[in-house]
Amino acid sequence: MTTVIICDDRRNVRESLTRVMTAVPGVTRIDTVSSGDELLARYGRSPAEVVLIGTQRAVAAGVEATRRLVGAHPQANVIVFGAPDDAGSISAAIAGGARGYLRWDATRTELVAALAHTLSSSSVPAPRPSSDTGVRLTEREMQVLRGMSQGKSNGQIGRELYLSEDTVKTHARRLFRKLGVRDRAQAVAHGFRRGLVS
Structure with a gap:
């Protein structure tokens, strides 16, 4: 039984990712939230194996949500997704504890593969020593x-x-x-x- 939480303030993004996630074998529950506060509350009540958090250029919400979630729950497996040229947000999210990155326009195959890698082990590989x-x-x-x-x-x-x-x-x-x-x-x-x- 695998659970996923999708956090992004854009409704269309949440809906699109939810549709893709339903095609991933083994995913049994998908929750969506639109803010870091909602994410912390939802994860605290019902932790998920994978958390997808959106980042946007010049919008710190995704980076801050990553930092707050990993700070409160170090075991959280966070994958951030954002624009490929938004290196600043991606780098900040990785520094804040995200363990993987996907382009916002990743293909269904790439997204499924990333989830499969995450779900095939107890956690996404942590930073190496x-x-x-x-x-x-x-x-x-x-x-x-x-x-x-x-x-x-x-x-x-x-x-x-x-x-x-x-x-x-x-x-x-x-x-x-x-x-x-x-x-x-x-x-x-x-x-x-x-x-x-x-």
Whole structure:
């Protein structure tokens, strides 16, 4: 039995995500709230395995909701979703305790995959110990990570770097391995958390 809480002040966003969530195998309850206060009250009464929180440029509500929820409930698995070019909000949310990131326009497949990764383990991987700050990414791996943080597809990254899509995928797999992550969302989250991208 898997439960999800969606927090965003935009009704259309909450409704759209709810429709997608109903297609995820194993999700048995989806609650929606429109503010951080509602989220804290709802989570306090009925914790969920995953919390999706929206961030918006120049609107601190999503970042603040993340910070308050994780501060009160450190075990909360928060995934933030926002505009791919809104690095400031995403970075602040990650710093505030979010454990993953999705673009607001993520495809159904990407959203389902992110939820599946989260639900397949007891929690989303937490920040790795500081002892691995010596991880060294090649310039190409950094370029691929920056492209991912901007919400670009492997094909788009490849065109910008004059690389084939398969080559971009190879670099992506290597950087995933070095960062100890399983997918793009986690790579971007770790990248923001470590200051590799901004």
